[in-house]
Amino acid sequence: MATTTTEATKTSTNGEDQKQSQNLRHQEVGHKSLLQSDELYQYILETSVYPREPESMKELREVTAKHPWNIMTTSADEGQFLNMLIKLVNAKNTMEIGVYTGYSLLATALALPEDGKILAMDVNRENYELGLPIIEKAGVAHKIDFREGPALPVLDELVADEKNHGTYDFIFVDADKDNYINYHKRLIDLVKVGGVIGYDNTLWNGSVVAPPDAPMRKYVRYYRDFVLELNKALAADPRIEICMLPVGDGITICRRIN
Ligand code: SAM
Ligand code: CA
Structure with missing residues (x-):
């Protein structure tokens, strides 16, 4: 017993x-x-990102590092990822919402073929002009059509003309998070079937899993609910396949399927 x-x-x-x-x-x-180890992240940068980073991107990263809003820049590993993704999908006609000094823009421009195009939008031209001489020196400025101003009216104009529907191979969204859902409503018509939209910062500083009363910077708290809403909306959208990657601050890759 x-x-x-x-x-x-x-x-x-x-x-x-x-x-x-x-x-x-x-x-x-x-x-x-989820790379919750600084050493592991540093290892990725030092082993596979920095040694392969084009000189122009390094220069732009260094110039941006001195700018007071440098926290907004795309990280070097994410720049490398975007550059690779654009080549993998053979993108030619692309769009970027949110340029800042142009690190992701340069990563895109370098990946595109000679006749590739980027419609790039930002409310701030001054920051774009900080990086522009480096982009020009890299010989890729002719691929960029920069529009100063809010992106939404430009998208509305594009959507109004059916000729633009289904014409974009790749779109990178990295601007005002409270408008991402508004952007998505328009971009889904503009991206081609099989084309890709990347929404950046979808893990929003890790705040997506923080309890509501957790201490957060004011801007993190303000945009948090919009990011949570977007993540739900993307997961529920039958027109796209999605894949959320813990690269940078989180990027959700959406592939239009119909
Ligand atoms: N992709 C950039 C890079 O690699 O450095 C970073 C972009 S930064 C995170 C966000 C940018 O969105 C800022 O430069 C800001 O001026 C721009 N922005 C904010 N609201 C916008 C709007 N309504 N339309 C277009 N751009 C906007
Ligand atoms: Ca970003």
Whole structure:
């Protein structure tokens, strides 16, 4: 009897142990894939990003580092990712909403063929002009059509002309997060079937999983609900396939399927 009880206890303990260690294993894998280690991130930058970063992108990154709003720039690993993605989808006609000093813009321009195009929009021309001499020196400025001003009216104008529907191969959205859903409503008509829209900052400083009363910077708190809303809307949109990547501050890749 005593033996049976002991064995029963042992079996159940073993079962729980096993379950617990499986849970732990999964958590560990999750943590690794979310790169919650500065050393691992640094390893990626030093091993595979910086050694392959084009000289012009390095120069633009260094100029931007001195700018007071440099926190807005696209990280070097995300720049490398965008450059690769644009080549993988053979993009030619592209769009960028949110240019700042132009790091992601340059990553895009360098990836495009000689006759490739980027319609680039930003409310601020001054910051774009900080990076422009470097973009010109890299020999890719002719691919860029920069429009100063809010993106939404430009998109409305494009959507109004059916000729523009389904004409964009790749679109990168990295601007005012409270407008992403408005952008999506228009971009879904402008991107071609099989084309890609990338929405940036969809993990929003990690705040998407923070409790509502957690301390947050004011701008993080302000845009958080818009990002949460966008993530839900994208996941529920049957016109696209999606893949949310923990690159940079999170980027959701959407592929239009109909
Ligand atoms: N992609 C840029 C890079 O690689 O450095 C970073 C873009 S930054 C995060 C966001 C940009 O969106 C800012 O330069 C800001 O001026 C611009 N922006 C904000 N509201 C906008 C709007 N309504 N239309 C167009 N651009 C806007
Ligand atoms: Ca961004």
